Amino acid sequence: MNTPRTTLYRDKQNAKLMGVCSGIADYTGVNALWVRLGFLVLLFAGMGMILPVYFIAGLLLNKKPAHLYVDKQEEKYWQQVRQNPKRTVREVRGKFRDIDRRLAEVETFYVSSNPRLNAEIERLR
Known part of the structure; x- marks a missing residue:
């Protein structure tokens, strides 16, 4: 680093x-x-x-x-990285998990409201 x-x-x-x-x-x-x-x-x-x-x-x-x-904001982020890199990595992983969860919710909503898309996705699996 x-x-x-x-x-x-x-x-x-x-x-x-x-x-x-x-x-x-x-x-x-x-x-x-x-x-x-x-x-x-x-x-x-x-x-x-x-x-x-x-x-x-x-x-x-x-x-x-x-x-x-x-x-x-970027300056503050890098100061936190220098102070405690492991904590910063945990925070970034947490943010990515949150983004992943929200994206899955959007995907579920969109697929469930579109039966044709849902059928096509199921056919591909």
């Missing part, structure tokens, strides 16, 4: 310094303010060891492509 939508990027559009915190926020779906506050807490609690990691990440991470997501 190594697509451009599941990769960590620097988000320069919402950046304050290099875009690392906003990139992490985009990747995880957490508000960028909380990621930045967490960075500051780690900065003061860890005696500044997080600062070189931040700058290295800023140099190594690629910039987020401008048109990575079509809309906010």
